[in-house]
Amino acid sequence: MTTLDAMRGIVSLMVLLYHVDDVFVARSAAAPFGGLFHGGARGVDFLFVLSGYVMTRLYLLDGVERRSAAAFLGQRARRLLPAFWIVSLMALAVYLAGFGGADKAAKLEPHRILASLLLLPQDNRPLLNVSWFLVHEALFCLLVALVLVHRRLGFGMIIAWQGTVLAMMLAGHDAGPSEVPNYLNSRSLGLGIGMIFALAQRRMAALSRERGMSFVFVAAAALFAAGVIWEGTGERDTRGVPIPLLDLAAGVMLVAATTLEGAGRWRGPSALAAIGSISYSLFLTHFSVITILVIAIARLDLALGNWAALMCAAVALILGAVFHHRVDMPIQAALRARRAPAPASPSEAPRAPRVGMAQGSATLP
Template sequence: MTSRTFHSVQALRAIAALLVVVFHLQIVEQKYSATTPLIPTLMRYADSGVDLFFVLSGFVMTTIAAGSYGSPHNAGRFLLRRCWRVLPLYWLYTSVVVALMLLAPGMANSSYQDQSIVASYLLWPQSQLPLLTVGWTLIHEMFFYLVMAGMIAFARESLLPWLLLGWAVLTLCAQQLLGPAAAPWQLVTSSPLTLEFIAGALVGLYWQRLPAGLALPVAGLGAAGFLSTLLILAGLDAAAPSAALRALGFGLPAALLTLGLVRWERASAPVLPPALLRIGDSSYSLYLSHVFVISAAGRLWQKSGWNSTTWQSGLFVLLTLLACVGAGLVSWRLLEQPLQKLSSLRRRRAQASGIVAE
């Protein structure tokens, strides 16, 4: 295990992706079930897996960027690699949505058919969700990458904590000044969700300073805080939480959970479940592909007539969840991995020819 490899982060990615899958599965179960849904009410807020993803992204970015600051060349390389990591697979699944809109309009979400196809491909903020709805999180990701690239290009590494804190203050001020009537790009740049990236980035800078004996208590505190927010929102039967509430109720606990687990991993080198790690490896593919699987499964379930009893609902939930995980693994193996290997091959060829200096 290299110094930059964290199996606990992969396990958390798996949990985050599965939470988002269950969130969408709960919506489809409620829509098509003729009996009482099995997925509990608190899973109405399981899209909080996204908040965990944001924290993990911030952690990973400052971890992989260590030692590369003060270099525009390194900044360009960082940005190119992040774009290659995110965009090709996202473009592929967005193209599936576009194809459905053209060939089978009834299977596509008609509420987004007025959206700009170009803006959706470019992850440019719009007044509605992108054509591939889960792409809204990638818009926030790309904004974070751009700011990080700016820091890598022009900042000294010793100033990074202060720059991150200053960014957090600017985000809070912009949120208060702009208000909900701001342009879509302003809403993204002023979103409190940015604070989750920043929290993860700070964890990436300081996790080694946490005493090893406090690692599991801190992780437990984070997990308890995350679950408590889920339970409180379910008990209040509240509407979807605002971005500010998400950052506080889910983002902060997610940061504590990440901090505790990565420190615990380095201190004790635990053996984590291989299945969970494999889902973590394929979490990006799972995140992008699961909406297609759940939508198709829900339509088939309704047409089958096997949606009128509790055991039939349970079978639908189980089989659909397994199908989502299976589709994510296939996408990871056949699409995502080859794309990333292609990028690595191109870098090695460039280095061999002297085009790129590592």
């Protein structure tokens, strides 16, 4: 759906700007635009909700086309892993060449490299910093596959996982920084919240339509935006609006926006949808691009100010698009071609599958 791609585009830009802010501050520069970009960290939480929502709508709702667990996992692996491995191996080559400093040494231990490439939890930041998000995504995919095998058992395992995370959060025992990939960090609750909103969409949409779906969307968007602005303009690294509350607002926004699009009353802007379509490549590449640019700017003795921040964001966006169109999509096309059955005759040649939600957007970011 265009609306979902547009919303993915918005939150991808939020995460991109957050990392611009993060890298600038790490290099002892002033936070761009007074730290406003720092609130973009909440875009990651929206992506968790969006991932749970889309995955449930595509594969788990009654009435959707069923597939085997093996076929589902194969499709997700083909979509996620090739581009991820390419960027991870590039990062490995950079670290092995001596760049990154002593603080990267732990990443080069063999078992940590293996854990990073297989998207397994560990007690250190992964080889590719941003891939901590994919560790949660990989577990969620395994649990969705279990639902496809045994519906009650699969949903029971998801409930047990999410319940454990919620209990730990309420008890004040959150599982450390989210950048250290583990399965019990409270940010993973967004996946379950997205799933709940997808399962309850029909009932919620009917209720909300009576009260004005547009108003519901605006109210939820205002709450989410307030949390983003509060975190960006307040004291650094303090959160005004609790993340679970922002996750709930994100879920309401998804239900409202997709219902409005289905009724023909709203459609996501095409420019944002285009950014959403390249979001996975942008997600994988942007942090490294920003880091390299900031190092280059500093070595040229140029100012790390607002204009430099915007330039870094623009270049990262462009290179993310290049990676998407020149690397990721050709790989995906080649993999689809290998799996396509040979036509019996030229007149019976199969049509190329349409790249829609199931092919390109089921997983976030």
